[in-house]
Amino acid sequence: MTVDKTHPRYESLLFRDKIVKAGEQGLLAPSALISHGRGEAFDYLIGEKTTFPAKRAMYVAIASMIIAENPVISVNGNTTALVIDEIIKLAEELDAKIEINLFYRTPERIEKLAKLYEEHGYPNVLGTDDDDLEYINNLNSPRASASKEGIYTSDVVLVPLEDGDRAEILAETGKKIITIDLNPLSRTSKKSDISIVDNIVRAIPLMIEIAKDLKEENNLKLIQDIINDFNNEDNLQESLQEFKIKEEE
Numbered sequence: 001m002t003v004d005k006t007h008p009r010y011e012s013l014l015f016r017d018k019i020v021k022a023g024e025q026g027l028l029a030p031s032a033l034i035s036h037g038r039g040e041a042f043d044y045l046i047g048e049k050t051t052f053p054a055k056r057a058m059y060v061a062i063a064s065m066i067i068a069e070n071p072v073i074s075v076n077g078n079t080t081a082l083v084i085d086e087i088i089k090l091a092e093e094l095d096a097k098i099e100i101n102l103f104y105r106t107p108e109r110i111e112k113l114a115k116l117y118e119e120h121g122y123p124n125v126l127g128t129d130d131d132d133l134e135y136i137n138n139l140n141s142p143r144a145s146a147s148k149e150g151i152y153t154s155d156v157v158l159v160p161l162e163d164g165d166r167a168e169i170l171a172e173t174g175k176k177i178i179t180i181d182l183n184p185l186s187r188t189s190k191k192s193d194i195s196i197v198d199n200i201v202r203a204i205p206l207m208i209e210i211a212k213d214l215k216e217e218n219n220l221k222l223i224q225d226i227i228n229d230f231n232n233e234d235n236l237q238e239s240l241q242e243f244k245i246k247e248e249e
């Protein structure tokens, strides 16, 4: 399908199309389309704009990743379909690793995603079946698998569009968990240490710019102040207040 550029909902249709195509290529589980639809609905309600609390959480997320020992970005099919190049750029900017993590893990999907990262210039993606996989807290569940070099030994993990079960497992490890989730009421948003309530397609490009700015400032005190002044519960409440159920005049 080609998306008509003059359509009033062009952007939204474009990303929907990316998800549909990724589904056809076998990169996604069928339920991924439902997740995307849920995200679209929440995005509609925040006016498809990045809110102030979302931006604040992005600063804290980037500050935390800059001073992390082993920062990792966890990616699934949806994240890859929507923003693969931007994720690679962000990882490069932050000197972070990228690890594939799937709710419905199959060898075929893992292989296809790893190949796609390679084609986009990133050959070292973690979390593949060739990787040294461990189980977080010895939980014998695919939800708990993590690469030894990556999430398993990381101190700060960015897990966009994560499912609540896995977010809960990760939160119990004591690692700093950052999520991007348009639903401020999801278990993932509530369990994470830093919850960015925004669309990933707006968030990642903005986070790349924030990373560049903060690195250029090169001010450790500023970075620590950004982190210390943040309260995720308060920020989530503020994010929730951005949802409008009245049409704007």
Ligand code: ATP
Pocket: 034, 035, 036, 037, 038, 039, 040, 042, 082, 161, 162, 163, 164, 165, 180, 181, 182, 183, 185, 186, 187, 188, 189, 198, 199, 200, 201
């Ligand atoms: P939880 O278990 O955390 O309560 P869930 O299981 O209901 O969440 P999933 O379908 O597993 O939700 O995960 C999808 C989440 O990602 C949803 O909360 C959805 O709003 C969010 N989401 C989907 N697309 C995007 C997007 N493009 N940007 C940001 N968030 C998105």
